[in-house]
Amino acid sequence: MSGTFLGMPGNFPKNAEKAVQDSQLRFNLRKATHTIRGKRASVVDELPDWQELRAAGKAIKDETLRHLDRYLVQLEDAVTGAGGHVHWARDAAEANRIVTGLVKATGESEVVKVKSMATQEIGLNEALAEHGITAYETDLAELIVQLGDDFPSHILVPAIHRNRAEIREIFLDKMAETPEGLTDEPAALAEAARLHLRERFLRSKVAISGANFMVAETGTLVVLESEGNGRMCLTLPETLISVVGIEKLLPSWRDLEVFLQLLPRSSTGERMNPYTSMWTGATEGQDFHLVLLDNGRTDVLADEVGRQALRCIRCSACLNVCPVYERAGGHAYGSVYPGPIGAILTPQLRGMGSELDASLPYASSLCGACYDVCPVAIDIPEVLVDLRAKAPHGRAERAGMRVAGWVLGNEVRLAKAQRLATRFRKLVPRRLPGPLSAWTDTRDLPEIPEESFRDWWERHERP
Amino acid sequence: MRVALFITCVNDTLFPGTGKAVVSLLRRLGCEVDFPAAQTCCGQMHVNTGYREEGVRLARHFTEVFSGYDAVVAPSGSCAAMVREQYPKLVRPGSRGAAAIGEVAPKVYELSEFLIDVLKVEDVGAYFPHRVTYHPTCHSLRGLRLGDRPARLLSHVRGLELVPLPAAEECCGFGGTFAVKNPAVSAAMGADKVRNVLGTGAEVLCAADNSCLMHIGGTLNRQKAGVRIMHLAEILATTEATG
Numbered sequence A: 001m002s003g004t005f006l007g008m009p010g011n012f013p014k015n016a017e018k019a020v021q022d023s024q025l026r027f028n029l030r031k032a033t034h035t036i037r038g039k040r041a042s043v044v045d046e047l048p049d050w051q052e053l054r055a056a057g058k059a060i061k062d063e064t065l066r067h068l069d070r071y072l073v074q075l076e077d078a079v080t081g082a083g084g085h086v087h088w089a090r091d092a093a094e095a096n097r098i099v100t101g102l103v104k105a106t107g108e109s110e111v112v113k114v115k116s117m118a119t120q121e122i123g124l125n126e127a128l129a130e131h132g133i134t135a136y137e138t139d140l141a142e143l144i145v146q147l148g149d150d151f152p153s154h155i156l157v158p159a160i161h162r163n164r165a166e167i168r169e170i171f172l173d174k175m176a177e178t179p180e181g182l183t184d185e186p187a188a189l190a191e192a193a194r195l196h197l198r199e200r201f202l203r204s205k206v207a208i209s210g211a212n213f214m215v216a217e218t219g220t221l222v223v224l225e226s227e228g229n230g231r232m233c234l235t236l237p238e239t240l241i242s243v244v245g246i247e248k249l250l251p252s253w254r255d256l257e258v259f260l261q262l263l264p265r266s267s268t269g270e271r272m273n274p275y276t277s278m279w280t281g282a283t284e285g286q287d288f289h290l291v292l293l294d295n296g297r298t299d300v301l302a303d304e305v306g307r308q309a310l311r312c313i314r315c316s317a318c319l320n321v322c323p324v325y326e327r328a329g330g331h332a333y334g335s336v337y338p339g340p341i342g343a344i345l346t347p348q349l350r351g352m353g354s355e356l357d358a359s360l361p362y363a364s365s366l367c368g369a370c371y372d373v374c375p376v377a378i379d380i381p382e383v384l385v386d387l388r389a390k391a392p393h394g395r396a397e398r399a400g401m402r403v404a405g406w407v408l409g410n411e412v413r414l415a416k417a418q419r420l421a422t423r424f425r426k427l428v429p430r431r432l433p434g435p436l437s438a439w440t441d442t443r444d445l446p447e448i449p450e451e452s453f454r455d456w457w458e459r460h461e462r463p
Numbered sequence B: 001m002r003v004a005l006f007i008t009c010v011n012d013t014l015f016p017g018t019g020k021a022v023v024s025l026l027r028r029l030g031c032e033v034d035f036p037a038a039q040t041c042c043g044q045m046h047v048n049t050g051y052r053e054e055g056v057r058l059a060r061h062f063t064e065v066f067s068g069y070d071a072v073v074a075p076s077g078s079c080a081a082m083v084r085e086q087y088p089k090l091v092r093p094g095s096r097g098a099a100a101i102g103e104v105a106p107k108v109y110e111l112s113e114f115l116i117d118v119l120k121v122e123d124v125g126a127y128f129p130h131r132v133t134y135h136p137t138c139h140s141l142r143g144l145r146l147g148d149r150p151a152r153l154l155s156h157v158r159g160l161e162l163v164p165l166p167a168a169e170e171c172c173g174f175g176g177t178f179a180v181k182n183p184a185v186s187a188a189m190g191a192d193k194v195r196n197v198l199g200t201g202a203e204v205l206c207a208a209d210n211s212c213l214m215h216i217g218g219t220l221n222r223q224k225a226g227v228r229i230m231h232l233a234e235i236l237a238t239t240e241a242t243g
Ligand code: SF4
Pocket: A266, A311, A312, A313, A314, A315, A316, A317, A318, A319, A341, A370, A373, A374, A375, A376, A377, A378
């Protein structure tokens, strides 16, 4: 099983510090993110109307979110009309209860899964395990994470922190049917996984999926993937259960035109993704259940600034350009949603009650690279700054910032403080004490000048 | 043309040379420079660290001090971006504060914008016979969208050899209080930036923001790398007579 992130200890700076010191991890992350970053840039730059497409994506999502209640009911009607069953889950516990009940009703004790962020968010695999149901992840990267008893660290490439040699070890260790002489060639690794999974697909009677999009108008669900495992999960089993966040909605079929361009180009850096599966309600011979998940989303929707995070289509472009993610790795964020989007989504979905969640809005230098690449124009720095205003602040920091605000609030006080610093400039130690040592551990301080600008102006220039 | 200099609190306190350079440069180009003495800080550190109340107070102070000028010039892309991009988000649309900000904010220029867009000069008559590399800084690049303005100005400086900085668009890791709140990541980003700077073989690292330069320069100094940091204004102010 892959563990659940809930209740992870620590905080972002501490988690990140460990990752920064891991040179193998740094190498893996840098190589992988820079490769996808480059691919994305080339397929985005070739479209003359990318900015228009991006604006359209943003507008469609905003319109959907504004009338989410209406569109959700429309979706429910369409799915039900097409022979599917719709369930509403307020939170993780309710969603897990519904899915567990549905699987139990089939009498099966095994399910195959196609990668879904929503089921990871609610810890579904663990909930199923408690009821004696085993969930098998079928995406290659998810399989690596699951077999390695590990956490995902990237939205698109959950095992981005592993290199080929490590993956080979995991396969040899955990997959009984793996041949002894397995090499770490990507093709050999994929073949070993294929053998392992094929048998599961043919055997399993129940599948669990997420969805990239849901179309309110038609009741159609859409899954984009690259390995074909999704197609098998969605079509072979007798029962299909899809767990989808309520924000994954699009009003109409034609809206897909925009998103089927935005997503592959932003995500894998491809013009078109290899497998696009679409289904409406229950197909012949299959029982279909849709579990609509709230789990904090309506609270996010109520926040004027934060709600834009619900536009996210989980492309992971923001992760791949983020200098902080590249060095801290995905695990530091303590959530299934890492990187810039995680830094704004997790504190909104889970609140900022834990030390880790309260540190997430600060896990950014506000460089703005994420906003530039986001295909639905989520102003991530804006949301980060807004969350920082709501985050709990330590007492010492609060006192320090209050004093700084007081000094800076008036030019006479500022000038006095500057003269004080100037007078004692020679006494400033090379290494600062307390929290400020964080600066001088790796950087020299600038020399304090003999005179501030304002004093120079006063002496020389004032008419 | 009469312009107000917004020096910014970091430059005022730690880098007065940059302020003096702006004054001499703008005068050389025929501007009358005023320094409104009541100015303090734009409030960026407070707002971006989550202390909005203090930040709003400083923003209000800023708008009062700088209202009534035709142009306000700041030798900092970051502080200019704060005023232009973030101030409007701090107030309720339609309020009195919003009106005041709407009046002042569009007149605030980062130095290279003011030179190229308002004064319409690219050749400022500078002379600086050194090998220079330029770090564009995030808020200048992605906030203000300065584009190639700084490079155009530098390209006309006599004697100056401008060498491109690899991965220039990547953040240096300063990020205000980020540098002390996430020191490990900040230092790792700074180390990568420094490696790229050293790879250019430049003698001088130039930027339009002293706060980023303070972070990169502090790392360079600690490594005794022998590369000088210089604000764009200081290079542009240097002439054959002064240099
Ligand atoms: S926030 Fe934007 S860039 Fe990041 S994953 Fe979501 S859609 Fe993609």
